[in-house]
Amino acid sequence: xxxxxxxxxxxxxxPDLCPLFSIEFGDGAISVPLERVxxxxxxxxxxxxxxxxxxxxxxxxxEFEIVYRLxxxxxxxxxxxxxxxxxSDPRVPSMCDLWPAAxxxxxxxxxxxGIVFEGHPDLRRILLPDDWEGHPLRKDYVDERIIPRxxxx
Amino acid sequence: MSSLLLGILWGVAGxxxxxxxxxxxxxxxxxxxxxxxLRYGPQQIGPAGSLQMLAxxxxxxxxxxxxxxxxxxxxxxxxxxxxxxxxxxxxAVIPFAAGWAPFDTSVGVLFFLAVPSLEVVAILVAAWAxxxxxxxxxxxxxASQMIAYEVPxxxxxxxxxxxxxxxxxxxxxAAWRWWWLPxxxxxxxxxxxxSIAEMNRGPFDLPEAESxxxxxxxxxxxxxxxxxxxxxxxxxxxxxxxxxxxxxxxAGWPFSGALGVVALVVKTSVLVTIVMWTKxxxxxVRQDQLLRFCWVVLVPATLVQLAIVGVVLPWM
Amino acid sequence: xxxxxxLAEFLERTPGGGILLTTVDAVMNWARGKSxxxxxxxxxxxxxxxxxxxxxxxxxDRHGTIPRPDPRHCDVMVVAGTVTRxxxxxxxxxxxxxxxxxxxVAMGNCAVSGGIFYYDTYSVVRGxxxxxxxxxxxxxxxxxxxxxxxxxxxxxxxxATESISKRRTRPLVxxxxxxxxxxxxxxxxxxxxxxxxxxxxxxxxxx
Numbered sequence: 001x002x003x004x005x006x007x008x009x010x011x012x013x014x015p016d017l018c019p020l021f022s023i024e025f026g027d028g029a030i031s032v033p034l035e036r037v038x039x040x041x042x043x044x045x046x047x048x049x050x051x052x053x054x055x056x057x058x059x060x061x062x063e064f065e066i067v068y069r070l071x072x073x074x075x076x077x078x079x080x081x082x083x084x085x086x087x088s089d090p091r092v093p094s095m096c097d098l099w100p101a102a103x104x105x106x107x108x109x110x111x112x113x114g115i116v117f118e119g120h121p122d123l124r125r126i127l128l129p130d131d132w133e134g135h136p137l138r139k140d141y142v143d144e145r146i147i148p149r150x151x152x153x
Numbered sequence: 154m155s156s157l158l159l160g161i162l163w164g165v166a167g168x169x170x171x172x173x174x175x176x177x178x179x180x181x182x183x184x185x186x187x188x189x190x191l192r193y194g195p196q197q198i199g200p201a202g203s204l205q206m207l208a209x210x211x212x213x214x215x216x217x218x219x220x221x222x223x224x225x226x227x228x229x230x231x232x233x234x235x236x237x238x239x240x241x242x243x244x245a246v247i248p249f250a251a252g253w254a255p256f257d258t259s260v261g262v263l264f265f266l267a268v269p270s271l272e273v274v275a276i277l278v279a280a281w282a283x284x285x286x287x288x289x290x291x292x293x294x295x296a297s298q299m300i301a302y303e304v305p306x307x308x309x310x311x312x313x314x315x316x317x318x319x320x321x322x323x324x325x326x327a328a329w330r331w332w333w334l335p336x337x338x339x340x341x342x343x344x345x346x347x348s349i350a351e352m353n354r355g356p357f358d359l360p361e362a363e364s365x366x367x368x369x370x371x372x373x374x375x376x377x378x379x380x381x382x383x384x385x386x387x388x389x390x391x392x393x394x395x396x397x398x399x400x401x402x403x404a405g406w407p408f409s410g411a412l413g414v415v416a417l418v419v420k421t422s423v424l425v426t427i428v429m430w431t432k433x434x435x436x437x438v439r440q441d442q443l444l445r446f447c448w449v450v451l452v453p454a455t456l457v458q459l460a461i462v463g464v465v466l467p468w469m
Numbered sequence: 470x471x472x473x474x475x476l477a478e479f480l481e482r483t484p485g486g487g488i489l490l491t492t493v494d495a496v497m498n499w500a501r502g503k504s505x506x507x508x509x510x511x512x513x514x515x516x517x518x519x520x521x522x523x524x525x526x527x528x529x530d531r532h533g534t535i536p537r538p539d540p541r542h543c544d545v546m547v548v549a550g551t552v553t554r555x556x557x558x559x560x561x562x563x564x565x566x567x568x569x570x571x572x573x574v575a576m577g578n579c580a581v582s583g584g585i586f587y588y589d590t591y592s593v594v595r596g597x598x599x600x601x602x603x604x605x606x607x608x609x610x611x612x613x614x615x616x617x618x619x620x621x622x623x624x625x626x627x628x629a630t631e632s633i634s635k636r637r638t639r640p641l642v643x644x645x646x647x648x649x650x651x652x653x654x655x656x657x658x659x660x661x662x663x664x665x666x667x668x669x670x671x672x673x674x675x676x
Binding site for chain 3: 211
């Protein structure tokens with residue numbers, strides 16, 4: 001599916017979000033408000049995006065931006081679904097009911113960012129030891145164990 | 154000499170034969186495995202690495218002896234010997250030369266088929282004594298596999314006994330004719346496959362699956378204890394191949410006397426190499442596929458073979 | 470006590486036993502060097518080079534070295550790859566399960582010093598010698614398979630200097646790590662080890 005066709009179909013689905021559609025890395029990207037992210041994901045899955053490739057997050061200072069990468073084999077297209085999550089209360093509805101692959105992906109995001117996924121069947125740390133304190137990929141993560149790289153190397 | 158002393162001497166001789174066989178077997182296996190994988194096996198000690206065991210054995214003998222805490226100590230210590238004894242006993246009834254076997258009984262073939270079944274007990278004891286859940290799973294798998302494959306193994310030897318008219322191994326060798334081999338081809342193949350599965354070798358070695366169970370039922374055995382298990386396994390390979398060479402391939406045929414013994418050894422070596430070849434070529438078979446293969450393929454094949462022999466028998 | 474300890478003590482006591490002791494030492498060291506069964510503790514990319522070293526082009530079975538999957542059967546643990554703080558207790562536990570005499574080869578930059586992950590990381594153990602007594606270090610990222618074979622040969626030379634009578638004291642975690650240095654991280658102390666595999670603070674074994 002060509003990217004313009006994808007843009008048309010997404011715009012037909014969400015006319016108010018159409019100006020927010022952008023093209024990143026050759027795939028379409030759309031940013032939705034947090035309360036609509038689950039229904040948007042369900043609609044995109046119905047449109048044909050049957051594979052959740054990746055869930056990740058970016059620390060944007062005031063908020064986290066959670067990024068879902070969706071892929072469709074039949075449509076031969078890819079789509080980024082993004083949402084902004086407030087830093088003070090980072091809770092996002094879980095996508096495990098739509099794509100089972102979201103289970104470990106969301107555990108990783110929880111582990112490294114501290115974003116809580118509501119409705120996740122088994123939310124606990126996956127990469128770091130269970131008794132770790134803090135969420136390392138946040139910009140304000142401080143750890144005395146880190147040796148910063150000197151400039152002269 | 155008193156018969157007790159004679160029995161002890163025979164026992165020691167049997168142990169030495171199996172130990173020697175294990176030494177040669179380990180070397181041969183490493184070379185065969187190496188060359189199948191396009192590499193050389195051991196090369197450094199002795200010609201073509203044949204004396205590699207000279208380094209392995211002292212190393213294994215003087216390793217620290219670890220008994221896991223909570224393990225059943227007497228069972229743990231006796232399990233390797235329990236695994237070794239049936240193999241040594243089974244070797245006693247094999248007719249090495251025409252008209253001679255170390256233990257020539259009228260039920261020799263039955264003895265040979267039944268006694269290695271005691272390995273199942275040894276493996277269950279070994280698996281249980283370690284207090285290690287993965288070893289226990291490996292042991293149970295091994296036990297179920299061995300018990301299942303007893304059936305085609307026994308049924309494969311049955312046509313041989315029918316044709317020979319006797320359970321005495323020396324009589325079976327004496328009655329052998331060259332045209333028995335094509336007639337009993339199915340039985341021969343089934344016997345070989347079932348023996349490989351009996352010994353937990355080759356493509357049927359899921360109980361010792363390395364990537365799954367980390368050596369299965371001998372996971373917690375270190376040093377010499379493990380070496381005894383290995384000796385028992387190679388001893389079983391040699392024993393099964395010796396029996397197949399003696400009964401299905403006609404022992405010393407077409408030679409007799411000392412040359413016949415040499416011929417028997419050559420035939421055994423070929424069969425042992427085939428067993429090792431199978432191990433290093435075929436991928437491991439899953440547990441349910443393994444059991445299914447036994448019951449759905451091998452047992453009907455033996456029944457077909459029995460039918461064939463049953464048809465031919467009145468013509469003899 | 471193992472049989473070989475009694476043999477060593479007997480040889481030391483008898484007059485003129487020193488000659489036999491050196492002969493026995495030479496034989497045992499030769500045997501142990503020529504039959505080093507490795508436990509491939511492969512956590513990362515160096516494990517690929519380890520596997521390559523065991524396959525047809527490089528083949529360390531020629532040296533008598535077989536990779537065995539079970540630590541109870543192994544002499545050498547080759548730590549090939551990065552060890553994270555979460556993985557460290559598992560590596561230590563497997564090291565504890567190996568029977569003496571045992572050696573450790575740190576393969577690759579990450580096992581030697583933390584490698585590329587020395588700076589700017591929060592969860593990599595900076596070198597496996599923080600919790601294991603390493604005998605041979607192999608530098609490289611990843612080292613060539615020939616480097617691993619060279620390490621086996623160097624290990625043989627090191628084994629040749631050992632003796633069945635000299636008692637070798639192997640320190641464990643709490644002795645090696647400096648828990649007061651925050652950059653080294655809070656490593657697992659011996660008290661946290663599983664009750665089953667509890668070891669004394671130092672372990673005296675004969676070589």
